[in-house]
Amino acid sequence: MIKVAVVGYGLSATVFHLPFVAHAKQFSLVAISSSQLESVQKKHPRITVYADAQQMIEESSADLIIITSPNLSHFPLAKLALESGKHVLIEKPMTATSEQALSLAKLAQRQSLVLSVYHNRRWDGDFLTLAHLVKSAQLGKIKVFNSHFDRFRPIVRNRWREQPGAGAGILYDLGSHLIDQALCLFGAPHSLTANCAMLRDGATTTDYFQVMLHYTNMEVVLQSSPFSADPNIRFQLQGTKGSYIKYGLDPQEDQLREGLSPNVPAFGVEPPSAYGKKYIADGEGELLSVTKLQTMTGCYMDYYSQLAGAISNGLTVPVTALEGAKVIKLIELAELSSATKQRVEVDLTAFSNEAITPA
Incomplete structure (x- = not known):
C-alpha cells in the first residue's frame, strides 16, 4: 500500500486527485495540508490534517506527496519532498521555469525516486x-x-x-x-x-x-x-x-x-x-x-494505476519529470516568440535522460 499525503485542498485536489486515491486499491490517504484545517478534518476524520505543507512533508509517514497548491509553490515543495525521500506527483504545470523543472528531474534521479507530472489529459x-x-x-x-x-x-x-x-x-x-x-x-x-x-x-x-x-x-x-x-x-x-x-x-x-x-x-x-x-x-x-x-x-484512473506500478515495481512512470520539463520549456519559448514577434528554434537536447545523467 502506497501511503499518500496531499498538499492543498482546492479544485485540483478534491476533483482530480482524491477520488482516485480513494478508489485505487494501491493507495491509502494518510495526510492533507490545507488552510481550511477544521473543514478538511471534518471531511476526513481518520487522517492527519496539517496547516503547514512543509511540516506535513517532513513529519508524515507518506510515501507519495501529491502537490496541488499554487504553481509558484511547486518547485520548493517538490524539492523538499524529494530531499525527504518521498515520491512526488506534481499537478501541472510542473514548475514556473524549465530550469526549476530540470533541477527537480535531476534530483529525483539522484534520489532514485519517482517524480511525475499530472498531465491527465x-x-x-x-x-x-x-x-x-x-x-x-x-x-x-x-x-x-x-x-x-x-x-x-x-x-x-x-x-x-x-x-x-x-x-x-x-x-x-x-x-x-x-x-x-x-x-x-x-x-x-x-x-x-x-x-x-x-x-x-x-x-x-x-x-x-x-x-x-x-x-x-x-x-x-x-x-x-x-x-x-x-x-x-x-x-x-x-x-x-x-x-x-x-x-x-x-x-x-x-x-x-x-x-x-x-x-x-x-x-x-x-x-x-x-x-x-x-x-x-x-x-x-x-x-x-x-x-x-x-x-x-x-480513464484518468489508468494514470494512477501506472503511477502505482512505477512506485511499487519500477515500471514506466506515466508522465516523467523530463516530459513535464519539456512542456515548460515550450511555454517559455512561446512567451519569447510572442514578446519578440519572431519564430524561435526549439532545442530540447538538455531534456533527455542522457543529458541529466552524471558522466
Whole structure:
C-alpha cells in the first residue's frame, strides 16, 4: 500500500486527485495540508490534517506527496519532498521555469525516486481516439492538427491563476495540456511561433494564446480563447486521406465534479451525440465517406494505476519529470516568440535522460 499525503485542498485536489486515491486499491490517504484545517478534518476524520505543507512533508509517514497548491509553490515543495525521500506527483504545470523543472528531474534521479507530472489529459477519451487515428494512419499522413481548449469566461475572476507573476496565465494552465498532447503525438517541433495576449477588460495575465508548432511538412496549431460561447471545437486532424473533427470536452471532469465514482462503468463514457466525425476523400477531393466515430472511454484512473506500478515495481512512470520539463520549456519559448514577434528554434537536447545523467 502506497501511503499518500496531499498538499492543498482546492479544485485540483478534491476533483482530480482524491477520488482516485480513494478508489485505487494501491493507495491509502494518510495526510492533507490545507488552510481550511477544521473543514478538511471534518471531511476526513481518520487522517492527519496539517496547516503547514512543509511540516506535513517532513513529519508524515507518506510515501507519495501529491502537490496541488499554487504553481509558484511547486518547485520548493517538490524539492523538499524529494530531499525527504518521498515520491512526488506534481499537478501541472510542473514548475514556473524549465530550469526549476530540470533541477527537480535531476534530483529525483539522484534520489532514485519517482517524480511525475499530472498531465491527465493524455487519458481523455477524445485524445485516446485521436492518438489511435494518428497511429493507424486512417487519415493518411497528418499535415495539419488544430487543438483548442476554448471557454466562455469573459470576466476576470479574483483567483490566484489570474494574478500576475511567473507561472500564471492560461498558457501555463491550459496550454500545458495542449503542448503535452502535441508532444505525445508528434514529438518536438523544430521551431514555433506564438501570440499570447490579454484580451479581457482588467486582465493582468495571458488569457488568450495561439501557439504554432512547426514540423517538417506538418503544422500544429494550439489555441485557447475566453470568448467562445458557441459549441467548442476540440480537435481537428487533417491528413492526406481525410480529416477528423471533434467538439466538446471529455466528460470525466464534469463526472468527477458531480461525485461520480471513477470505478463505475459509465465513468469516462461519452454519449453518441458527442462523437467526432471522420471524413474520407479520394485524391480528387470527392468525399467517399462520413463516419461518426465512437469516442474511446477516457480513464484518468489508468494514470494512477501506472503511477502505482512505477512506485511499487519500477515500471514506466506515466508522465516523467523530463516530459513535464519539456512542456515548460515550450511555454517559455512561446512567451519569447510572442514578446519578440519572431519564430524561435526549439532545442530540447538538455531534456533527455542522457543529458541529466552524471558522466
